[in-house]
Amino acid sequence: MGTKPLESVSHDETDKVYDDLIVTIEAKGRSLSLLVAVCDDLTYRESIIADYERELQPSFRSYQVTLNPNEPSLRAAIAELVQRETYLQEGGKAVITATGIERLYGVKLGETRSQQEIFFGYLQWTREAFREFPYAIVVWVTNPILSNLVRKAPDFWSWREGVFRFVSHKSIVVPRQDWEPIRQVLQDREWCGWDEHTEDLPIEDVKALIAQAQQQPDTNKTTLATLYFSLGKIYYNRLERGKSSDYQAEQRQGIEYLQQAAALQEELGLGEQLATTLSYLAFLYYSQGRYEAAEPLYLEALALRKKLLGEEHPDVATSLNNLAALYESQGRYEAAEPLFLEALALREKLLGEEHPHVASSLNNLAELYESQGRYEAAEPLYLEALELCKKLLGEEHPHVASSLNNLAALYESQGRYEAAEPLYLEALELRKKLLGEEHPDVATSLNNLAGLYSSQGRYEAAEPLYLEALELCKKLLGEEHPDVATSLNNLGLLYSSQGRYEAAEPLYLEALELCKKLLGEEHPDVATSLNNLAGLYSSQGRYKAAEPLYLEALELWKKLLGEEHPHTQTVRGNFRYLIEQAVQNGKAGKLSAHPVTQRIVKEMESER
Structure with missing residues (x-):
């Protein structure tokens, strides 16, 4: 999923954040105060900086440092400033604004580590050194x-x-992670620590760089590994966002380049990068049904992260979560639960109990319990995740909409x-407001609400929602996308x-052919x-047509x-009901001589 633009925000909320920043700076006086300011609109950011520098005068002198991309050390930049300014050396009250971090590259070709x-x-590793700076330091990111x-x-x-x-009063960009109900798996989108800078690079440009690097005998292997990884990631993002021109082909391309990146990273001993690449690669295999x-x-990936980063690290928690989600999708609930619990406990310990990743873990664990029918255990977790999202992100945020959706599904x-119903409706309206009328998440909400109405037998209310969701998926994702197949199945x-x-x-026939074409013959x-489709034929009394479909589905599951x-x-039960x-x-004579079919026929005839 991509970033979510156009979330409106009130002037009152912005003014409150600004006032809080001023109060915090003034309260600390002549002592170290590390403040993190977040803004994606750089023009708006400059106006805020100008405002607080002006308002803090004459009590505080204002200084600015810009990070050097070639030596991006915040501590070194501030130390250099202090050496130049007598006022700072004498312990004067000051606010130091640090910028330029957003210009650091996430990928630096030819280097072992990126600027970021x-x-x-x-x-x-230089945290303790900041004790020598008794100033308010505002770090803009x-x-x-x-x-x-x-x-x-x-x-x-x-x-x-x-x-x-x-x-900004006109737009906001938020992190890519999102939480959907049990219909989606592996929801922790933050797990790989993905870089935001390379995802928009044109495929042909990266391919040209790879070809050029491959032709040069002195090419640094680390550079080549970075290029392979970047291209694999681009393909992954295109698949996730519905931008692929050929879903199956780009799936294969993403896997191919990530495999090449992993091989080089292993050869070079780049363990942390290898763990990230393996996580991408595993997810693409999962998307193919290759569990x-x-x-x-x-x-x-989990073993690498534990070895390199220690048992207690946020990346270890995300790897635990990934593995647990895979086990959940396979119905291996007893294997998944302790991993989800361990990931949750680790995040609470490392990040604090009030953190978005903790809310994500609560959702994941609740989803597992819901899959097991343990509804009483799931509900308080979903409720806690929802309240946490509201507290951390505000009442109007895409993550809040997703949490509402999860609770409604339960x-x-x-x-x-x-x-x-009211939760599904609230989630739908919130997504329309924040993301616009035409967004894949809006299509998801339409499908969810339609599914609820269908479950209640309110077919006249459900049909237009299913139709709207189908048309929206086709428009946003193209005629050939797995989400289109899902919408076709829902309407069928x-x-x-x-x-x-x-x-x-x-x-049903169109959905089946689309799934086979996009995902391969052996996919869930x-x-x-x-x-x-077999259920449809069974309902019509077309037993001969239904039987081979049930058998194929049963063998595949x-x-x-x-x-x-x-x-x-479930499929086994459906098949027995057909017979x-x-x-x-x-x-019974209409059925085939398939051994499974005939065994069940004989069992039933003997019971009569």
């Missing part, structure tokens, strides 16, 4: 930089006096439709529930489509998730 990595390293600051310089972060978020290929990569699973299910079989069949979404997974059990109906209606 060097900057975060300096912050982490963007939202993407802030996300990495928390993760890569936790010691420095722990010393912060406050975080002050300034939102057996994803698991060892997640395990290796209530729907429990049949508490009256409790679910609605028509099937209404007995409108002639309208449902072409939708293909199994779901096979089951749905068994292969992907095992005999005991709930999806496998039961055929036997009762004297149509």
